[in-house]
Amino acid sequence: MAGDYTISEQQVLSADGVTLNGDNGATIILTAPVVPFLMNGQNQTIKGFKMTSNVPYPVEFIRIGGNGNRILGNVIYGPEQSGDSSTWDVNRGFVTQPSITIVLISGSVFYSLRQPGYLNPDSTGIIFNNAAFNTRGYVVDGVLFEFSGNSWGIPQNAVDIALLSGAATGAPYDPVSALESSNSNANISDQR
Numbered sequence: 001m002a003g004d005y006t007i008s009e010q011q012v013l014s015a016d017g018v019t020l021n022g023d024n025g026a027t028i029i030l031t032a033p034v035v036p037f038l039m040n041g042q043n044q045t046i047k048g049f050k051m052t053s054n055v056p057y058p059v060e061f062i063r064i065g066g067n068g069n070r071i072l073g074n075v076i077y078g079p080e081q082s083g084d085s086s087t088w089d090v091n092r093g094f095v096t097q098p099s100i101t102i103v104l105i106s107g108s109v110f111y112s113l114r115q116p117g118y119l120n121p122d123s124t125g126i127i128f129n130n131a132a133f134n135t136r137g138y139v140v141d142g143v144l145f146e147f148s149g150n151s152w153g154i155p156q157n158a159v160d161i162a163l164l165s166g167a168a169t170g171a172p173y174d175p176v177s178a179l180e181s182s183n184s185n186a187n188i189s190d191q192r
Contacts, residue, residue, distance in 0.1 A: 001026060008032035016041045016066075022049030022074075033057040039069045047072035053091070056081050060092040060118070067100050073107040080112055085136050085158050090114045096123045096143070103145075105130060111153070119143040121166060132157060137189070140173075142166035151184040160186040167192050 002025035009032070013020070018041060022028070030036050030053035037046060044066060051061045056078045062071060076093040093110040095118045096103060103125030109132070110116030116132040119125075121142030128146075132138070133153030141164045152160050160183065163173055169192060173179055180186045 003027070004029055006031045007036045008034065010034045010038055011036060012038045012040055013044050014040045017043050019045040019047065020049070021045075021047055023047065026050070027052070028061075029054060030057060030059075030061065033059055035059050035061070035063045037062045038065060039063065040065045041069075042066045043068040043070075045070040045072060047074065049074045049076075051076045053078060055079060056089040056091045058089045058091060060095040062094040063097065064094060064100060064103055065097040068102045069100070070104040070106070071108055072104070075109045076113070076116075077110070078112045078114075085114065085134075088114045088136075093117050096120050096125070098122050101125070104128070110135060115139055119145055132160065137162050137187075140164060140167045142168075144168060144172060146172045147179060147186075148182050149184075150186065152186065157187065159189040162189040162191065164191050 004027045006029045027050040061076050078091045081088040091113050093116045098120045099122040101124045106128045108130045111134045113135050118139045124144045126146045129149040131151045134155045135157045137157045137159040138161045
């Protein structure tokens with residue numbers, strides 16, 4: 001249903017196959033330093049929402065903790081923060097918990113956040129056809145996520161995709177030139 005909805009307590013999605021659908025103009029406004037959505041079940045979907053916060057709380061908007069979960073067609077953004085993005089509060093669009101598989105992030109927009117997403121070790125998935133700007137970029141930490149069709153806006157990200165030292169060599173990140181070209185000439189920080 002259209003309208004603004006404030007959240008100050010975590011909403012835990014535990015039933016498998018649940019879909020939260022905000023396609024009719026629902027905006028979630030976080031008003032406390034909690035992760036608003038914890039996706040603990042399998043094959044869950046959060047789609048079509050706008051999500052923001054009244055201050056830049058150092059939490060993610062969505063924590064993905066189950067296999068086969070999807071974030072589709074959302075617009076997730078933080079309030080503006082001053083100064084260089086390296087000094088911003090660490091607010092994120094989403095974070096994967098370790099060892100989850102087959103995650104799909106698609107058709108979403110992330111901006112004015114420290115990171116659009118932080119991908120924790122031993123998880124797998126696809127980040128496809130999203131836009132991110134005014135962030136420090138996706139953080140890839142020991143995962144196998146395919147990136148394709150993503151784009152970047154203005155203000156530019158510090159980097160678009162950061163491959164930390166634990167990121168795999170070979171597919172799907174190498175050659176880095178292919179990763180860059182399949183993601184709108186992404187600015188890749190290769191720290192491996």
